[in-house]
Amino acid sequence: MQKSAKNMIEVRDLTKYYGSYPAIENVSFTVKKGEIVGFLGPNGAGKTTTMRILTGFMPPSSGQAIIAGYDIVHQSLEARKRIGYLPETVPLYLDMTVESYLQYMGTIRGMSSKAIRQRISEVIDRCRLGDYTHSLIGKLSKGFRQRVGIAQAILHEPPVLIMDEPTIGIDPIQVVETRKLIKELGGEHTLILSTHILPEVSMVCERILVIHEGQIVAEDRPTDLATRLQGAERVELEVRGPSPEVMQTLRNIKGVQDIVRHRDGEVSSYTVTARRGSDLREEIARAIVSRGWGLLKMDVVAMSLEEIFLKLTIHEDLEEVKA
Secondary structure, eight states: OOOOSEEEEEEEEEEETTTTTEEEEEEEEEEEEOOOEEEOOOTTTHHHHHHHHHHTSOOSSSSEEETTEEEETHHHHHHHTEEEEOOOSOOOOSSSSEEEEHHHHHHHHHHHHHHHHHHHHHHHTTTTTGGGSSGGGSSSHHHHHHHHHHHHHTTTTSSSEEEETTTTOOOOOHHHHHHHHHHHHTBEEEEEEEOOOOOHHHHSSSEEEEEEEEEEEEEEEEHHHHHHOEEEEEEEEEEEEEHHHHHHHHSTTTEEEEEEEEEEEEEEEEEEETTTTTTOOHHHHHHHHTOEEEEEEEEEEEOHHHHHHHHHHHHHHOOOOOO
């Protein structure tokens, strides 16, 4: 019987050495039931190694991974029954039809014939493969092969889905469709999405884990992580008024650290950077309006995911992020 688990995935001090080289070292995190978590990092950071350990493809050198209450090493069969895995390169049999391939995958997973028939119909509908049920997999585009890979991953209704670079190498239209499908699977399944494609994380994931050089360097919601890393407050403005005078007026506001003018004309745009924790919007608005200029736009600007990623994977001092 499956054990109850509030955290569907628990990783504790996971370490994997290749010879004397640590591919990952003391990696720890949890994923709650129904969460979609992005596992983000540059190539070679340790994402795929972690995924292979979580799915039972290789053992760790030390540490522990628990899937739906089962230890992936000591209770491997029970743990793997509860995982649907989409590797970066999906192992498909190109001379089989979509339907026959799914029948085969259901059989090797120990599903009954009745359950296989029922689930094939459901996953083909869910993955929008209805027009290709009897098509040879070798005749499908890479995007549709990816959908077949997702179909086999969810066929046995696993509570945990692990996907490694699910949209790599497919065309933009299929990328959008695949991301939509992944989003739909959230809630029904606990999902870890390993990727180095930043838009994927912001569009699909509720929380991110950032791995760099084999270690987790940050873990949070993207917006909360941006707040912790930003170090300064930024406000974007559009002002109708003489730009030299506007620039000088903004510089005279206490707490302003920097001003960048992006567009000059009758209406000019600016980014104002202030000390972290300083909300200067009211003072900025008062200074502009009191001089008879038009304040057409004022928005607080958060760090982009690209800026977060670069700061975490290039910046030398990561201790405050990990704390």
